[in-house]
Amino acid sequence: MTQPALEAAEARIGAAGAKLGMWLFLFTELLFFGGMFxxxxxxxxxxxxxxxxxxxxxxxxxxxxxxxxLLTSSLAMALAVAALRRGRRHLSLLLQGATILMGAGFLAIxxxxxxxxxxxxxxxxxxxxxxxxxxxxxxxxLYYVMTGIHGLHxxxxxxxxxxxxxxxxxxxxxxxxxxxLENTGLFWHFVDVVWIYLFPLFYLVT
Amino acid sequence: xxxxxxxxxxxxxxxxxPRRGCAAWMLSTDxxxxxxMYLAALTLFFVIGVAIGVLLRLxxxxxxxxxxxxxxxxxxxxxGLVMIFLFIIPGIPVSFGNFFLPLLIGARDVAFPRLNRLxxxxxxAGACVILASLFLPGGPLDTGWTxxxxxxxxxxxxxxxxVVGVFILGFSSILTxxxxxxxxxxxxxxxMGWFRxxxxxxxxxxxxxxxxxxxxxxxxxxxxxxxxRFFGMGFFDPAKGGDPILFEHLFWIYxxxxxxxxxxxxxxxxxxxxxxxxxxxxxGYRAVAFSSVAIAGVGYLVWGHHMFTSGMSDTARxxxxxxxxxxxxxxxxxxxxxxxxxxxxxxxxxxPLLFALTFxxxxxxxxxxxxxxxxxxxxxxxxxxxxIVAHFHYVMFGxxxxxxxxxxxxxxPKMFGRMYDERxxxxxxxxLFVGFNLLYFTMFVLGLEGMxxxxxxYPPRLFTGQLVSTVGSWILACGLAVILGNLVRALVRGRPxxxxxxxxxxxxxxxxSPPPAENFPEIPVVTGGPYSYE
Numbered sequence: 009m010t011q012p013a014l015e016a017a018e019a020r021i022g023a024a025g026a027k028l029g030m031w032l033f034l035f036t037e038l039l040f041f042g043g044m045f046x047x048x049x050x051x052x053x054x055x056x057x058x059x060x061x062x063x064x065x066x067x068x069x070x071x072x073x074x075x076x077x078l079l080t081s082s083l084a085m086a087l088a089v090a091a092l093r094r095g096r097r098h099l100s101l102l103l104q105g106a107t108i109l110m111g112a113g114f115l116a117i118x119x120x121x122x123x124x125x126x127x128x129x130x131x132x133x134x135x136x137x138x139x140x141x142x143x144x145x146x147x148x149x150l151y152y153v154m155t156g157i158h159g160l161h162x163x164x165x166x167x168x169x170x171x172x173x174x175x176x177x178x179x180x181x182x183x184x185x186x187x188x189l190e191n192t193g194l195f196w197h198f199v200d201v202v203w204i205y206l207f208p209l210f211y212l213v214t
Numbered sequence: 215x216x217x218x219x220x221x222x223x224x225x226x227x228x229x230x231x232p233r234r235g236c237a238a239w240m241l242s243t244d245x246x247x248x249x250x251m252y253l254a255a256l257t258l259f260f261v262i263g264v265a266i267g268v269l270l271r272l273x274x275x276x277x278x279x280x281x282x283x284x285x286x287x288x289x290x291x292x293x294g295l296v297m298i299f300l301f302i303i304p305g306i307p308v309s310f311g312n313f314f315l316p317l318l319i320g321a322r323d324v325a326f327p328r329l330n331r332l333x334x335x336x337x338x339a340g341a342c343v344i345l346a347s348l349f350l351p352g353g354p355l356d357t358g359w360t361x362x363x364x365x366x367x368x369x370x371x372x373x374x375x376x377v378v379g380v381f382i383l384g385f386s387s388i389l390t391x392x393x394x395x396x397x398x399x400x401x402x403x404x405x406m407g408w409f410r411x412x413x414x415x416x417x418x419x420x421x422x423x424x425x426x427x428x429x430x431x432x433x434x435x436x437x438x439x440x441x442x443r444f445f446g447m448g449f450f451d452p453a454k455g456g457d458p459i460l461f462e463h464l465f466w467i468y469x470x471x472x473x474x475x476x477x478x479x480x481x482x483x484x485x486x487x488x489x490x491x492x493x494x495x496x497x498g499y500r501a502v503a504f505s506s507v508a509i510a511g512v513g514y515l516v517w518g519h520h521m522f523t524s525g526m527s528d529t530a531r532x533x534x535x536x537x538x539x540x541x542x543x544x545x546x547x548x549x550x551x552x553x554x555x556x557x558x559x560x561x562x563x564x565x566p567l568l569f570a571l572t573f574x575x576x577x578x579x580x581x582x583x584x585x586x587x588x589x590x591x592x593x594x595x596x597x598x599x600x601x602i603v604a605h606f607h608y609v610m611f612g613x614x615x616x617x618x619x620x621x622x623x624x625x626x627p628k629m630f631g632r633m634y635d636e637r638x639x640x641x642x643x644x645x646l647f648v649g650f651n652l653l654y655f656t657m658f659v660l661g662l663e664g665m666x667x668x669x670x671x672y673p674p675r676l677f678t679g680q681l682v683s684t685v686g687s688w689i690l691a692c693g694l695a696v697i698l699g700n701l702v703r704a705l706v707r708g709r710p711x712x713x714x715x716x717x718x719x720x721x722x723x724x725x726x727s728p729p730p731a732e733n734f735p736e737i738p739v740v741t742g743g744p745y746s747y748e
Contacts, residue, residue, distance in 0.1 A: 025325050025400040032392045036430045043434030043464055047449060050460060058455075133446030142455025149447040149454075157437075 030191040051146045058143010063214040071211035081110035082200040095183040104173045111166045161199045168192045225728035243327035249313030263297040271687040277671040286670045287356040294359030306479035317722035320403025325396040336386035343379035347372045363450035363461040367442045377436045384429045391425025405740035412744040416503045417482030420510035424471045432468035466517035474513040480617030489745040490718045491567035492559025498551045505544035512541040522593045538588035565639035569620035576612025601661025607654045631728040632708030638700040645693030652686025
């Protein structure tokens, strides 16, 4: 292979290969969350009544609003990618900014929910929680771990979009080189998909 | 270090960029440099692991003289941690895989060179955290390498930090697997279809998938341990409704596939060596290639056989036992095909083949005893005895460890551009072989006689067996010292290696020893299978 042909080949690997790598990474993330869903499935099966009682305490309206917020942020992210691909840099910047804001809003609401529970003494190993049934203890344990690790992923996603925002503003990401934004988008959608499962499992199983 | 012909180890060892010395290595994204650094670290941890193992054996011939019971627990935990997480799981993929995968498929580097460097840093970071945990409050952990709850949640030894270290190592392992799978998909040389690919990349491909699909599960299990210790979630605490057996499931969902992370690449190394030293095409190339994928696939579903006595339904136990027998089939295919490759070959028993044959012999013993353990009835008898210890040392050390040594002797000339002394290598092998079997075969017998694993003391009637085993450990250590000493000597004083000392046909032998920084002057075009000797 000649040198220019080789460089072309390597450039090709850069785009499609980077996508492949991102998808593979998302598989690993899926299995990481899979371990938590496994625990949930086992304990939900064993303590159905306790889970039922505990989930009744969650505020479905707040949860539904947060779900809508995160789904809309995913829409904004998808539009941001589409805008960049069509060369509309300013629109893409705006949409990325909107995604960050909605992600931050999600985290803010989540933290209010956490704070309210902690204020009522409902946190792992607390005397209030330990006085309840096994199912409720495990439900709230899983609630904190799963929404906590999910929230951590939202936070990482926000940081990543912050980076792409900066790179788009400086012209390093463009219609010709959108891969990093596309991969960040994939991550953001993945985090969204996980929430789509968490919402019914913690708010609607009652 | 200047060679005898004055040529100072050329190729990728020359600092190409603006940096010099240590920084030029640590910041390098060259897969060959990263592979060599990994190899050095692995060897160091292997030596540490062996040293702890020898001390354990020493303590067993005079219980109480040397280690207290608590120190003994901490020592075997450390032996397991170092050997499993720092040596054998990263093992062959990060060292030979990093160095040779791009060479074998005719690429200039892996798909994500910077990610590769990050994996290496994470590996170092994980190792440092584990080592630091030994000196933090609480002292070295005493849970065994399995971190079984609830003990790992209750013990006052420093579990939390060690668990964080293993978590970081897991990240490194996932990224390596991801990198290799992408590399194999995207960077094969022109003309190299999937079935023209050498067999070592095939096994790295299967291993990469196992690394990606299994490692996250232990990552989350370790997060659980960490959270249990700090926040008392109660997931594995029966007093709060949790179930400790669930931890065992989560742990083995990773840790059984991890056995294949250790052994699959080892099988790949053997598949490279056998055809070269018998001058024959690999018998049933496609069967060997597919068996790697089959082992990875079925191996994912057999974790329950570690827990036959833990409390599981009979249906689950029978299912896991059946799958365990099934996973032996593709392993058997490989053994058959290696032997069929040797048949009527022009066999040349150089050191690499000697270690490869030892792999086949010892791994067969390990594999067949694995079937005894995988059957439900005998499992009840030998569970948690020395029989298990012997079995997995035959598979891990006799299998993956021997393949590591085989690969080291096979690729040493290519990696370092020097030849080692063949006779010293064979002498070291002899000591190793004798010591190994004295050490571990005796453990089969001790296990059948009822010696439980991880026990600090035992009744006097078992003393003779323990003594034989300990003497074996000394001979084994001498053998390893000869082997490693010989290679270190070759590193400094060996005569320069030719491009292709063994007459291999795969692509790595078509470039200089050691290879230049960009691997090949021209990317080769592949026109046939990898082992066309006939």
